[in-house]
Amino acid sequence: MTLNRRHFIGTGFAAASLLSVPMVWGQAKPRVVVIGGGAGGATAARYLAKDSAGGLDVTLIEANPIYTTCFFSNLYLGGFREFESLQHGYDGIAAGGVTIINDMATGVDRAAKTVTLAGGQTVPYDRLILSPGIDFRDGAVPGWSADAHAEIMPHAYKAGPQTQLLKSMIESMPQGGTFAMIAPPNPYRCPPGPYERISMVAHALKQNNPTAKILVLDPKENFSKKALFEEGWAKHYDGMVEWVGPEFGGGAVEVRPDTMEIVVDGEIQKVDVCNVIPGQMAGKIAAIAGVTDDSGWAPVHPDSMKTKADDNIYVLGDSSAQGDMPKSGYSANSQAKVASMTIRGELLGSNVFPAKYSNTCWSLIAPDDGVKVGASYEPTPEKIASVESFISATGEDAALRKATYEESIGWYSGITADMFG
Amino acid sequence: MIRQIFLALTLAAATALPVAAERIGDAARGATLFDRQCKACHQIGDGATNRVGPTLSNIFGRKAGTVAGFKYSKSITRMGADGLTWTLQTLDAYIENPKALVSGTRMNYRGMADASARADLMAFLRDYSDQPANIPESEPTARKSEPTLDPAILAIQGDPEYGAYLSSECSTCHRRDGADEGIPAITQWPPEDFVVAMHAYKSKLRPHPVMQMMASRLSNDEIAALAAYFATLE
Numbered sequence A: 001m002t003l004n005r006r007h008f009i010g011t012g013f014a015a016a017s018l019l020s021v022p023m024v025w026g027q028a029k030p031r032v033v034v035i036g037g038g039a040g041g042a043t044a045a046r047y048l049a050k051d052s053a054g055g056l057d058v059t060l061i062e063a064n065p066i067y068t069t070c071f072f073s074n075l076y077l078g079g080f081r082e083f084e085s086l087q088h089g090y091d092g093i094a095a096g097g098v099t100i101i102n103d104m105a106t107g108v109d110r111a112a113k114t115v116t117l118a119g120g121q122t123v124p125y126d127r128l129i130l131s132p133g134i135d136f137r138d139g140a141v142p143g144w145s146a147d148a149h150a151e152i153m154p155h156a157y158k159a160g161p162q163t164q165l166l167k168s169m170i171e172s173m174p175q176g177g178t179f180a181m182i183a184p185p186n187p188y189r190c191p192p193g194p195y196e197r198i199s200m201v202a203h204a205l206k207q208n209n210p211t212a213k214i215l216v217l218d219p220k221e222n223f224s225k226k227a228l229f230e231e232g233w234a235k236h237y238d239g240m241v242e243w244v245g246p247e248f249g250g251g252a253v254e255v256r257p258d259t260m261e262i263v264v265d266g267e268i269q270k271v272d273v274c275n276v277i278p279g280q281m282a283g284k285i286a287a288i289a290g291v292t293d294d295s296g297w298a299p300v301h302p303d304s305m306k307t308k309a310d311d312n313i314y315v316l317g318d319s320s321a322q323g324d325m326p327k328s329g330y331s332a333n334s335q336a337k338v339a340s341m342t343i344r345g346e347l348l349g350s351n352v353f354p355a356k357y358s359n360t361c362w363s364l365i366a367p368d369d370g371v372k373v374g375a376s377y378e379p380t381p382e383k384i385a386s387v388e389s390f391i392s393a394t395g396e397d398a399a400l401r402k403a404t405y406e407e408s409i410g411w412y413s414g415i416t417a418d419m420f421g
Numbered sequence B: 001m002i003r004q005i006f007l008a009l010t011l012a013a014a015t016a017l018p019v020a021a022e023r024i025g026d027a028a029r030g031a032t033l034f035d036r037q038c039k040a041c042h043q044i045g046d047g048a049t050n051r052v053g054p055t056l057s058n059i060f061g062r063k064a065g066t067v068a069g070f071k072y073s074k075s076i077t078r079m080g081a082d083g084l085t086w087t088l089q090t091l092d093a094y095i096e097n098p099k100a101l102v103s104g105t106r107m108n109y110r111g112m113a114d115a116s117a118r119a120d121l122m123a124f125l126r127d128y129s130d131q132p133a134n135i136p137e138s139e140p141t142a143r144k145s146e147p148t149l150d151p152a153i154l155a156i157q158g159d160p161e162y163g164a165y166l167s168s169e170c171s172t173c174h175r176r177d178g179a180d181e182g183i184p185a186i187t188q189w190p191p192e193d194f195v196v197a198m199h200a201y202k203s204k205l206r207p208h209p210v211m212q213m214m215a216s217r218l219s220n221d222e223i224a225a226l227a228a229y230f231a232t233l234e
C-alpha cells in the first residue's frame, strides 16, 4: 500500500501544521528544480519553499550570481535610476530554504528526470520548472548576430553589461547625431519596452544633445500604447522621434555593423548608435528539453503552466506560449504563483485553487509622465484569456500621470521584494 | 433653501421626471450635526479657511485632496489623482467610515453609522455647494445605490488557506513588510474594513483601475478569504 499525504492527514495528524510534511518512512522529500532565477524562476523557487514550509527540496539553477532587471532598465538609460538599483542577489531566496546553484544548465534528460550542468553536475528532479527568458533568433536582422555584433550594435534586451554599453554610447553620441532602433516583430518580451526606451533615450538626449535624431524602424503596424507614446513624443520631444512602420520599409532593414550603416528600403543611412532588438524565441534550454514547438516557444496548459509536452515540466514567463498574456516580469511572477501552487498540490496533496493571472505594465514617457496598461486573465480550455483590461487615456492631467509614475516605483519595490525576498 | 427648491423645480421641469426630486435630507438637523461633529476641524461658508481640516464649501463635485493650501495625507492625494470626486455617494461612504474609503486618511473621525443622519449632514453641506452638477436631487435614483454592504456579505467566514493563495496577487505590488513607496501598505487592516474597501473597488466606488480590475473578479467568498488570511498576519 502506498501511503499518500491525504491518507496521512486523514489518520488524525491533521492537527499538525497542514503545510509541513514530516520526513517519515525514510523517504526523501520531493524535489523541484527551477532553471532560471529571473522574474518567473525566482518567484517560483521562493514561493515553493515558503508555502511548503520545508516539505519540498527546492533547487534554483541560475547562470549569473546577480540578476539585473530588464524592468526599469529603460529608466536607467533615461537617468532616473542608478544601475545598482536594478541588481538583485540570491541571498534572500537562499535564506528562504532554496538551494542555489550558480551554473548554466546544458541538458535535460526527461526519461531519467535529471538536469545536466555546464560544470558537469547532474541534478535529479520530480518536477522541473523552466523560466529561462528569451534568446534571439539567428538571422532575424540581416547583417547582425548576437555573438559577432552585440558589442557594436547592442540589443540591451537582456539587462546587464549590454544596458551599460548602450547608455555609454548614447552619452558619447556626436551633437546632432542619429540614434536608430530596430524594433522587434511580435511576439517579444515587454510589448511597450522598445517605446519606453525611445522615450527615455529622447529624454537623455534632450538634456545633452537636443539636436540629435531618433529613428525607429518597426516591422509592426501597431504597438502597445501607441497613441499614448505618440502623444508623449509630440508633447515632450517635438520633432526628435521619427517612427517608420512597415509601409515605409521599417520591416525590412539590413544593418552593417562594420560601417555603422543601416539599409532601409534600399537606401543606405549612416547612424551613430544602433540598438538592434531582434526577433525572439524561448530561452535555449526549453528547446534542448524538447518542450518547444515550431513557433520557438513552449506551449503550456492554461490552468497550470505545465507543458503540453511533459507532465513533469512547467514553463513560465517569456518562454511560454500561453495565450493572451504579454511577456512581462509581472506576467512571469503571476504565472509562477499558479505553477507553484499546482506543484505543491501534486507533490504534497495541498489544495489547488482556480488559477488567476494578472498583469500591469507601467511606462515612463518623461519626468512625472507615467502611463499604464493592464488586464486580468483566466484559463479557458484553449488558452489564458483576457477577462478585463484598462489603459491610461490620452490627455490625462498631470497629477494623474505623476501618481502613475509614483505607483510604478512602488510596483518595482513590491515585485522585486516578492521575487527576491 | 430657496436655491435648493429652485433647482429641484428646474430639473424636474427639464427632464420631466415623473416623480418629484427627492431631497437629500434635513439640512437644519444637518447643521446641528455639523456643529457637534465637524466644526472643531472644518469651516464652511463665507470666509471659511482651512483649519485642522480643509474648508468644506463647494465640496460637491470637487476632486478629493484639491483645496488650495491644505496639506493632505498621501492617501487622499493619491485617490484624488486617481479620480475620486466628492459626490453624494462617495461622500456618504467617506462619512460613514473614512478609512474604509481612504485607508490612510488623516481625518481622525470614527464615522457616522446612521444613514439618515449622514443624509441630513450632506443636505447641510449641499447648501454651501454652488456646483450642482453632481448633486443628488438631480437624479433621484442615485439614492438607491447605497454604498452600505449587505450584512450577510460582511458575515461570510473566509478560508484563510484560499486567501493565502489569492494574496499572492496582492504582494506583486504591495510589500508584505508594510513599506509604502508609491503603493500603500495593506497589512494590519481590520477584516471588516478590508471587506468594505474591496467591495468599494468592486463596485467602482473607490477609484483606481488596477484595484477595480483586481476586485471585480473576486467573488464575495474570495474577498472574505483574503480578509481571513490578512487577519492571520502579524
Ligand SMILES: Cc1cc2nc3c(=O)[nH]c(=O)nc-3n(C[C@H](O)[C@H](O)[C@H](O)COP(=O)(O)OP(=O)(O)OC[C@H]3O[C@@H](n4cnc5c(N)ncnc54)[C@H](O)[C@@H]3O)c2cc1C
Pocket (backbone or CB within 6 Å): A035, A036, A037, A038, A039, A040, A041, A061, A062, A063, A064, A067, A069, A070, A071, A072, A073, A074, A103, A104, A105, A106, A131, A132, A133, A134, A156, A157, A158, A189, A190, A193, A194, A197, A283, A284, A285, A316, A317, A318, A319, A327, A328, A329, A330, A331, A332, A360, A361, A362
Ligand atoms: C527594456 C525592457 C523593459 C522591461 N520593462 C518591464 C516592465 O516595466 N514591467 C514588466 O513586467 N516587465 C518588463 N520587461 C519584461 C521582463 O523583463 C521579462 O518579461 C521578464 O524578465 C521575464 O521573466 P523570465 O523569468 O521569463 O525571464 P528572465 O527574467 O529573463 O530570467 C531568465 C533567467 O534565466 C537564466 N537562464 C537562462 N538560461 C539558463 C540556463 N540554461 N541555465 C541557467 N540559467 C539560465 C538567465 O540568466 C536569467 O537570469 C522589460 C523587458 C525589457 C527588455
